[in-house]
Amino acid sequence: MHVDVVRKDIKHVHLSVYPPDGRVRISAPLHMASDIIRVYAITRLEWIRRQQRKLLAQERETAREYLDRESHYVWGKRYLLRIVETDAASTVKLKHSTLELGLRPGSDVNKRREALGAWYRTQLRAAVPPLLGKWEPVLGVKTRRILIQHMKTKWGSCNPVSGNIRLNTDLALKPSECLEYILVHELLHLIEPTHNAQFQSLMDRFMPQWRQVRDELNRLPVRHEVWGY
Structure with missing residues (x-):
């Protein structure tokens, strides 16, 4: 090997x-x-x-083309994409079963991808503060900064020295309990940096169902892309 x-x-x-x-x-x-x-x-x-x-x-999603009636996911629920041309700044609206993406006429696939990616980051930024308010007092830790970004190889990461935590934008596509599991996982790295027995004991203590959520996250399809290192 x-x-x-x-x-x-x-x-x-x-x-x-x-x-x-x-x-x-x-x-x-x-x-x-x-x-x-x-x-x-x-x-x-x-x-x-x-x-x-x-x-x-692990199953992989088909490559996204950002076309009408293409399947996209928000917090684990499937929506059909609807492209709406508008002479204004890009917008994203969740309807009953559709994800409506408003864009200027002639916007190509890159513009569509960027607009939707920015909206997913906004969704994640809004979901994180209530979870921090719930878990930081329970765990007795305080993160310095939460960074939201596209990550190819991890759902999250923690730098115990700086106190910064990074979260993968794609967590906004998965069920909300997956975000909570990843956030607790990274917060506990502020206590124990490695995945040793103590770390697993802490996970068992504070989130007894973490293995089930982890397995669910690992079963869900991951983004299709050309992977590079």
Whole structure:
């Protein structure tokens, strides 16, 4: 098995398995010996192979063309896209079963993608503060900043040093409990940076159903795109 090793100014080893084909990367402290990194990888071999199998089996969405009556999802619910030409700034409106995208005449697929992506980010920004208000006092932590962005390889990430948390824009497409699970997961990294036994114990304590939500998120189709590293 090929493993990419990246040395960083960090204290702990971090193991990642990336879609779409299960590329493995280990981020290791600058002065950690190669033999120690190799032994660490061997001890996690079963976990790595399990993650690779999940990635290869996960369903992928068809490529979006942003055309009328194309399926799009908002908080886990399916809507049919409706393109409306308007001589004004772009708008997005949720109707009973349609996602209405208002754009200037002649707007191409890139403009449509950008307008809808910006709206999804707005949805996520609005959903996060109430969850922070619920969970930060319970966990006894305080994040410095929440960043919303398109992420190809993760649903979220946390920098325990800066206190910043990043969330994937695509969480606005998934059921709302998936966002809550990812946010709690990243907030707990402010307490325990690694995915060790203590971290899993904290997840079990504060969100006993986290494994079910994680499995649901992993079963849902992921975005279709040309993956690059």
